[in-house]
Amino acid sequence: MSQPIYYKTLAELSRELEEKKVSSTEIAQAFIDRTQATDGKVNAFLHHDAHDLLAQAKRSDERRATGQALSPLDGLPIGIKDAICVAGQPLTCASKMLENYVSPYDAGAVERLKAAGMLPWGRLNLDEFAMGSSTENSAFKTTCNPWNLERIPGGSSGGSAAACAAGQAIATLGSDTGGSIRQPASHCGVVGMKPTYGLVSRYGLAAFASSLDQIGPMTRTVEDAALLLQQLVWHDRRDSTSLNHAAPDYRGALSQKRETPLRVGLPKEYFGEGLSDDVRKVVDNAIGFYKSQGAQMVEISLPHSSLGLAVYYIIAPAEASSNLARFDGIRYGHRAAKADDPVEIYYDSRAEGFGPEVKRRVILGTYVLSSGYYDAYYLRAQKVRSLIRQDFSDAFEKVDVILSPVTPTPAFKRGEKINNLLEMYLCDLYTIGVNLAGLPGISVPGGFSKDGLPVGIQLIGKPLAEAELLQTAHLFEQAHDFYNQHPAL
Amino acid sequence: MNYEPVIGLEVHVQINTRTKAFTRAPYVFGAEPNTLADPVVMALPGALPVLNKEAVRQAVRAGLMLECKIAERCKWDRKNYFYPDSPKNYQISQYDQPICIGGAVEIELPGPSRNVMGAHRKVKLTRIHLEEDVGKLSHFGNASLVDFNRAGVALLEIVSEPDLYSIEEVFAYLNSLRQSLTAAGISDCDMEKGQMRCDANVSLRPKGTTTLGTRCEIKNLNSISGVRNAVQYEIKRQARALDKGEKIIQQTRRWDAEQGVTQPMRTKEDAHDYRYFPDPDLMPVVIAPEQVEKIAKTLPERPFDRQRRFMQQYDLPYTVTSVLCPTCALGDYFEQALEVYPKNPKGIANLIANDLLRELAAAGRPDEGALPVCQCKIKPAQLAELVKLTDDAVITRQSAKEVFAEMFAAGDDPMAIVERKALKQEKQDDGALEQIVRDALEANPKAVEQYKAGNEKAINAVKGAVMKATQGRANPQTVAELIGKLLS
Known part of the structure; x- marks a missing residue:
């Protein structure tokens, strides 16, 4: 059965655009319609401008018609977390403080997407200034998990995750300071990647915690994450922490075979008390899968976690x-x-x-x-932060990637933890180490809880090992069909 | 009681970079308010600082001019406080790892008279660090306006040890600092334009004792006279208080120039907690010793070193060197002229120190002071040529003055002017000149009488008549000799 446009991937739509099976205007319209039909329930968007998207799409179609497409991604809309600047669009950070603020400039990451011809689409909800794990801290609206509207989508990039899962955007940008991409990706059943610190420019990302913040892609497939990341990696001189790194071909790496058997580290500290059965089952399944692929499982310790x-x-x-x-x-x-x-x-x-x-x-x-x-x-x-960094670097002496849960539990109910801060903060238990150590991490759909909620698995890589990480995630994803499952809205 | 003041200065100096310290927004003085801004200057969400390497280079140059040790590694810290002139509400500064450590500023104290060199001493520096300037607030009745043009401009903070002991030393220190920094082109140090600002820490102690008294920091010193008046006032205020048996409270005081008093701003207890921490948006700066060596090669001679050299090498009197050396460009001008005509350093120096400076002062706009020497139409080689023409007796001193005036006005070569105006000193045959002198003596019997009675100056009337008759082309020395001969 053919998917509707709004559940197609970047890779598919890029191909169809190139084959002239579809126009950018048709794609834009599909997402506008889908958003109008579903966002009354999901509440992922703080702002969107259909006219603007259609105008952008028209220009893209004109480029393609004259053979001047900027890249294979030209004409594809992408949702943007409302903490990342797009020139002429509101930037609220989900805060009353910036309720009427319009950014006069593009973030470095947005410039990169525009340079590829991608079309910024809407402003996606978040916890105010990206502080939170449920998107309940937005000053304007509470976003619902598309899989179960009573549940939170995770946070802080909850709008980005929910929009992607609900087919309101092909892909979105999020930002991750302590798990803010990976945790909502896990809760909403999409792929969320936090790149190595410095790989994507922070210029134009409203700063929460400068030494931890990182922009990353949220997509429905690992391949799409690779495509987006390829475009995002760039040495931006306006961000002094931006790395000058020649990115490998991330998408090409997906299909490559490893030369040595994969060594997967299982940090014992991440499997202790507080981990729910639902999540444990999903991670166990992933462990079983990698074993079946000939991977070597290594118990490791991250003593300061x-x-x-x-x-x-x-x-x-x-x-x-x-x-x-x-x-x-x-x-x-x-x-x-x-x-x-x-x-x-x-x-x-x-x-x-x-x-x-x-x-x-x-x-x-x-x-x-x-x-x-x-x-x-x-x-x-x-000082402890450097010990945590050292833990990881010691572990990576023995393993290629680390496999762990993303969150202790599947998405919880709205209002359930908003008054219990400690429990709310514990949502980030398995994700913050990655930020503190500046490492890349990815959340990939790993299965479902007994209540039918998506649960992700987390893979953590060495610094700048995004290609290896994507390849490992891709292997798991392609052997399952979670990416083909969508919430009933 | 007799007290000795102990003073330490914190001097802020704007660095002459084309763009601001952490962004590419340009900076020039006097632009329309809020036009020299960008997302970084205005601290818009998402904006990030990027270090201006030129500011670091200039800070290193300042450090080397002032005998500092250049740190191999320094970092950036955020100084957090809320104030409307500070867009981010934190200032990027250097807390515990400044770019320059230690150092000294050589000062000259007033000598016994104007033409005698005073004593020299080196005032110790604690450190120099680099930071960014804030905007400017203006108050109008109920409203306050803020101009962010100045916000983010690269600023050096030069901190001295409490190593100044009089108003004169403070004055000498600021002058010396300005001379060194302008010589190296690091800053124009114009206090009127806010390019140099000063806070003073003042304490008193009984003369002859060595422990430091309790200090007060005086802020808002924005002119040389402000520094002088404020420090003077503060010394008196503290002396009066101590005489009355009061204790000095450590506090920050503001200089109120209108009322001529310092007023308390805050005491130590309610001092700001700036919550310094390393700026996570910026990388530490590593400066290799080879880089420092390379930068050192771009520096001019220190002004006092140059003065000593001019006195020794060219046998110039102190008074002339103390005119030539404080302004680096003037000393350069002198040496450039000397290169063309090395025979008469004194002649060149005097022409610069007397005539050129007088004309430059007269040519300056009333509100801007003297015309800078770089804008002078007379090039050093031309000035040297003029001195040579005089020395070679091609023209008389009298004519030289006329030629100089023409050169200053139009920038022509001296020889061209001499030829155009037919000023070449003629090899007059002595018979003709003697007749002219004889006529002049006869025409001025009164002057001759006075001269004979012992008034030597009276004879100038005769000399003047001769010059008039020869249109200034007579050699004054020959004329004097002839007068002597005829009157003996």
Whole structure:
């Protein structure tokens, strides 16, 4: 049975465009229609502009008609998390603070997509300033998991994951600071990749925690992730942490055969208490699969991983407290109506503009950087961070990739954890190590829970080993048919 | 009681880079408000800083000019505080790993008189670090406006040890600093344009003791006179307080230039907690010793070193060197002229120090001071040529003045002017000149009488008459000899 356009992949639609079986305008229309039909339930979009998308699509069709297509991806829409700048489009970061803000410039990543002829489509919901694991911290709307509307889509890139899963976008961009791409990808049954720190430009990504943030692709297949990543990798001189790395052919790597047997590391710390049966079953299945493919399973230890959460909740808020200081109501953004002097403008604008989770982290971050506490918290956290990095690099002496769960449980119900912060923070237990160590990680659909919720598996690679990681993920994906299953909406 | 003031200065100097410290937005003084901005300057969401390497290079040059050790590795820290002139509400600065460590500023104290060199001393520096400037606030009644043009401009903070002991030393220090930095082209150091700003730490101690007293930091010193007046006021204020048996409270005070007083801003207890931490958006800077060596080759001589050399090598008097050396371009001009005509350094130096500087001062616009020497129409080689023409007795000194004025106005070669105006000193036959002198003596009996009575200057009237009669082409020395001969 042929898929509707909106469930086709980047690879398929790219081919059909090239074969002139479909036009960019038809594709754009399909996503506009699908979004109009489903987003009343899913609430993935904070903003979208059908006229703008159709105008972009028309220009793309004209390019193709005159043989001037910019790349095979020319004319394909892509959803953008509303923390990544697109010139002339709103950038709210799901915060009242930026409710009426329009970005005057394109993020580096968006420039790359536009250079390939891709069409930015809509602004996707997130936890305010990417702080959260359920997208419930959005100031504007709560996004639902397309597989079960009572459930959260994960976060912070919940809108990006849900839109991709619901067929509202072929693919989307997310950003991952502690799991914000991989965790919602797992909950929504899509592929989410967090590249090596520095591989994708952060220029134009509203900063949450600068040393951890990374933009990455969210797609329905590993092949699509490879295609998008290929386009995103770029040395951007406007981001001092951007790497000058010659990207290999990621898509080409998918079909290559390994020369040596795959060694898969299973970190014992990631399989302990708190891991639900639903998730364990899915990961066990993956372990079985890789074994059947001749892979060697190696139990490894990441001894400092139990400290990861604590380290993360010092470093990320510390950086955030400083990064978010620019939202002061002076130059742009929300300004309290009655404030008179600068101090009042700061207090009132920020009190009104920021939601509770953002305030909590700003206060926490301000505290840990304060004189007298800096050494005990921030400095010590940085030291433990290097130990965590060392754990991974020791492990990668023995294994090629690490396999683990993405989250302890499948998607939980909306409202279930919003008042239990510790449980909410524990959602990131298996994902934050990757950010702290700057490694690439990918979440691939791994199966379903007994309630029919998607559950992903996480693969973690060495720095800049994206090709190997994608290849390993692809192997699993192609042997299963999870990517062909879609939520009933 | 008799107190000794102990003063340390924190001087902020804007670096002359075309673009700002962490973005490509340009910087020029006096542009329309908020036109020198981009997403980074305005701290828009998603904007990131990128280091301007030229700012680092200039900071290294400043460090080398001021005898600092250049750090092999330095890093960037965020200094967090909220203020409307600070777009990010943090300033990118250097906290514990500055780019330049230690150093010294050589100063000259006033000598016993203007033409005698004063004592020299080296004032110790603590460090120099690189940071970014903030915007500028203007207050209008109920409203405040902010101009972000200056925000993000590369700024050096030069921190001295508490190693200055008088107003005169403070003044000498600021002057010396300015001379060194302008010599190297690092900054124009124009306090009126905000290119150089100063905070002063002032404490007193009983004369003869060595422990430091409690200090107050005085902010907002934006002119040389402001620094002088504020420090003077603060010294008096603290002395009065100590005399009354009061304790000095460590605090930050603001200089109020209108009222001429320092006023408390904040005490140590409510000092800002800047929450410094390494900026995760920027990489540490590693400066290899070979790079430092390469940069060192781009530096000019230190102004005081040059002054000593000019005095020794060219046998110039102190007064002339103290005019030529503080402005690097003037010293360069002198040496360029000397290259063309090395025989008479004093003649060249005097012509620059007296005539050229006078004309440059007169040619400057009222609000901008003297015309800089680089804009002078007389090129060094032309000036040298003029001195040579005079020395070779091709023209008289009198004519030289006329030629100089023409050169300054039009930039013509001296020889062209001499020829055009037929100013060449003629080899007059002594008979003719003698007759002219004789006539002049006869025409000025009163002057001759006075001269004979012992008023030597009176004879100038005769000399003037001779010059007039010869249209200035008579050799003054010959004229003087003839007068002597005829009157003896």
